[in-house]
Amino acid sequence: MTPLLIATCWTSAGDAAPLREDESSPIPLAERITAIAQTGWNGIGLVHADLIHARETIGYEELSKIIHAAGIDIVEVEFLNDWWTAGEERAASDRLRAELFEAATALGARHIKVGAGLTENPLPLATIASAFRDLADEAADAGIRLALEATPFSHLRTTPEAVEVVTSSDSPAAGLMIDIWHTYKTGLSHEDLWKVVPIERVFAVEVDDGFDRTNTTVLDVVDDTIKHRTYCGRGDFDTASFIRRTIDAGYQGPWGVEIISDEHRRTPVVEGLRTAHATTLECFERAAQLV
Template structure:
């Protein structure tokens, strides 16, 4: 993945992606309606104005755009705003069967269509919600199939472990991805999920093969680790913090990731009641400025 840097004084600013929830306003994952209340033109303009190199869009917003202005117009709006990186989400339920799989396949087709039309770098993927995780062998077989399908369409996948899903830990996501020889089978490494999955910053890049990394995300959060799926989902959706304002030592995570050789763009994923309560443009500026502050002044993004 290619990133860009802008020199500002002694600091080289990396390419930062305003992931979908960071720019969506008062909306959150798993609400009945995940569409942003902010008009797309306003949202895109605000992302560009506050310095971001990329924008993320969720399935509900993509389908609405397709059915109203069309993907060609959406692509034009993004590119003319000077935004060079697009990511789409969220690919889920790829391991299921029956009616659940039929519904998941509709979403998958929508996301593949959007990613192709918008020239997206990758599609973010997850592993649902689970009180009792499925066997890794089953998940690995299913992910191999969806990765092969993505490869046939020239699409990269970025699979993330979440501590409330079938893939509880980064180690498990690595195992699932590395069992596929598809060039589209990649990893998304998010500091929120590594921290809450009890993987220390100094261990992340001993566990994760850099050649399999499609995307990296940063944010910050609380020190506590909840012991229920519902508690973890609440923490993830409502209590994340801006980079450098929580317990994660996000600057240390960034430094170690750079030292490990990562040279791509960085997603900034702020999902919290605090962030949703701010005016959208104000939240974008705060998310951007706090993320930039976590990068060493000597950083040169590749």
Template sequence: MTPQLIATCWVSAGDTAPGLPDETSPIPIEERIELIAQTGWSGIGLVHHDLLQARRTIGYAELSRIIREAGIDIVEVEFLNGWWTTGAERAESDIQRAELFEAAKALGARHIKVGAGETDNPLPLSTMASAFADLADEAAESGIRLALEATPFSHLRTTQEAVKVVTHSDSPAAGLMIDIWHTHRSGLSHDDLWDVVPMDRVFAVEIDDGHKDVVGSLFEDTINNRAYCGEGDFDTRRFIRRTLDAGYKGPWGVEIISAEHRSLPVAEGLKRAYETAMNCFPSTVNAR
């Protein structure tokens, strides 16, 4: 079967990036959906600010209709942070949580991507595990799945830590997001990855590529210097082979976040991201 690829939010967003005060895409949502459909993708990702703008303008019912009529079957929403915090920061996170839950339910999202912030002083794993268990219980009540992503600059710096947090919960909503960028940058090899990750808790997998040397901070590198699949040093093809061998059968998010990608016309960037990703799959999987 041809792999199902999700155009994660930054692949179709144009000239915007994670961490900006306003992450809203300058590209009209209807145009993004049309371009995603035209370039072969099976799924679309939308970030919080894009979702709020769509709710204010066309509404979620109309957004869902446009997505489905374009032939796009998979929706993911992102990015929930701050769920472990307290006080004013937690109050802000709770608003975001409610808004993302609303969007996920209205759009029939496959999962919500969940992060662990950006920090130089990670919290104890027990604190993160307890908070995530509470979050997962709430998500399960709404029929929502959570895909938790470890990032090497966050409170959960390794995939092993994310696994411990997710498996602390017995909620059916508690799952993992496995992204080649973050597993590679944290030092976990493609061959060792599936020895530490339980496949039954993997809700999503993302592919991209990167270069051997980090430019700037890890966060700056991850939002400015990702490469198209197969065009860097991370060996995306081997990652995919090992993931398939481990039994993964779900869709694949393609997350190209880079200054180069943002500089391209959206249609050109989508086409390049799709074709380079597909070229990394074994021919027996990618047969049409």
């Protein structure tokens, strides 16, 4: 098992995190790209704030040249949210959508990661599904693929809900992002996961690790996902077994490695990238021994 590994945006961003007022990385983009290449990764993930900074400074054409010159062949961009909203929220989301579509097209991105917000009161599934069908149709017209992710604090709290939304669309752009953190935290076992997820609709898979915690509120879960993820094989998730079951299900694409934690943000970028890469490969080696 020699996987293609994507250093997702937070894995290489240094002291940057989701939901901060400014999500941009303090690490110069050229330095990040060099660090990712030198530590063995095949792909890079970039968040909206960093993409816009790149567009306004060096431009996407130059950014693409730097990425590919470093030997990095896979690009993903993120994170599209609020596509189901109306009014001012929708206007802001539409601007975000246009900017992510522009970046994805210019950089030849494999997919755009799509979320379902942060809420304690999920909307009816039919409302989300209708909005996603429209979004997927627009993405298909632009030649872009969408990887929709269920998270336990969003309008799509479970993987089966995300499956229902994605399969309600016949668009070739409509796909799933499967992240071990979110499947584990919602109680979906690695074996049962592939009984409910159609592998042909899976556009992306992410691995990481974490810990068994008692989370009683949405904010507790959000805090856990942003502060306490850990490197593959160093937590309670049995990442090797997840990898084995995912491969057995037929997944053949690249694997995002998404490490989001206070510990990782304090770690020098090259050291953190090297540890994330090495521990992920160790889990693939263990996965190869499983049946």
